[in-house]
Amino acid sequence: MKIKANEICKIIKGTLIGDPNINISSFSNIENAKKGNVTFLADMRYKKYIDSTEASLIIVPRINIKTEKTIIKVDNPVERFIEILNLFSPKKTEKREIAQSAKINQNSKISQNVFIGENSVIQENTKINSNCIINSNTFIGKNTKIGSNTQIGPNVTIYPNTEIGENCIIHAGVVIGSEGFGFIQKKDGIIKIPQIGKTIIKNNVEIGSNTTIDRGTFNNTTINSGVKLDNLIQVGHNVTIGENTIIAAQTGIAGSTKIGKNCMIGGQVAIADHITIGNNVKIAGKSGVIKNVPNNKILQGHLAFNIKDFQKSYIHFKNLTKIVSDIEQLKEKNKIANNN
Structure with missing residues (x-):
């Protein structure tokens, strides 16, 4: 695919300075870009590459930049570059069919235009809505509901009674609805607590590979709309994560904790059980959180406290x-x- 610089400029609604007829055929980061690539500058630490890069086109912020390169000035280079990536990387369309080796219970309901891969298992009373993709070797337990346009990667395990909304992306190896870690210690041994709640994943959620989300003990574990979870995250039983919160890899969230909306949580953060983290909270990587956090706080450290005090x-x-x-x-x- 080739597209001229002036065509890209129209799509991303920017201001072009330089040669409008340059052909762009691919994309790259600014350090490694070659002729024919489009790249972007958002972090000013990379401004030093603007003249040495071989990129044919650079998407830049609306600031004063002196260069002989062809550039397009935009309000938000990262967001506009994502538009360009989508232009060069159209979504792949799977052939919508059900593999002969898939085992689908006769009492389940599969809507139109659904792909189910080799060796997948769909148990009874499960409902999979239209335009879903269920990849190979995936297990979906009984009484599960999956919303339209949701994509489930290979080797995913979804325990019974789970609810997954529309437009979700569940990556390879994810486990949803497994038993929560609930025990009572006694002098003569350990008693297991039954975990009879559900796991509810709402719309537009993305869950990274090998993340595990436990079902609730009595109440539900709920991941609200727009949440993005990285790989290798542990979400304990009865946890609630608010809308549009994003959590990086290897974070562990202990049971019955509530996390608010629009939070950003770094990698390897440890979050204790039965606490409440407010809306718009930011927690730096490797922090430990053991008590309630009000709205709009920024934390860092083990155990985490105000980021400026920590520094x-x-x-x-x-x-x-x-x-x-x-x-x-x-x-x-x-x-x-x-x-x-």
Whole structure:
């Protein structure tokens, strides 16, 4: 596929400076781009590459940039570059058919235009709505509901009584609705608590590979609309995650915790059970959160506290050896002075 710079400019509604007739055939990051590539500049740390890059076209913010390169100025280079990526990477259309090796219970309901891959299992009373894609070796338990246009990757396990909304993307190896980690310790052993709640995934949710979401004990585990979960995340029983929250890899969320809307949680964050995290909260990677967090807070550290306080404290921590040495020297001088 080839498209001219002026055509791209019309699509992303930008301002073109340079040659409008340059042909663009692919895309790349700014450091490695070659002739015929389109790239973008959003982070000013990469501005140093603007003249050395071989890219034929650069999408840039609406700021003063001096360069001989052909550029298109836009309000948000990242969002506009995503539009270009979609232009060059149209969605693949699967041939909508049901594999002969798939085992589908006769009491399940499969709507029109659904793809079901090899060796998948669909149990009784499950409803799969139109335009879904169920890839190979996936298990979907009884009484499950899956909304229209949802894509489920290979080797996914969806336990019974799960509800998944429309336009979701479930990547390979995900487990939804497994038993929560519920036990009571007694002197003579450990008692297992039955986990009889559901897992509810609402619309436009994306779940990364090998993430596990446990079903509720009595109440439901709920992932609200627009949530994006990275790979290798553990979501405990009875957890609620609010709309449009995004969580990075290897984060663990213990049972019955509530996370608000529009939060951003970094990788390897540990979140304790039975706490509430408010809306618009940001938590830096490797933080530990053990108590309630009000709306609009930014946290970092183990155990997590206000990000500015943490950063100030960390500066002192790095200088701790020198500070201790200075104190010891002052003590020695004071001792000598007292002896005199």
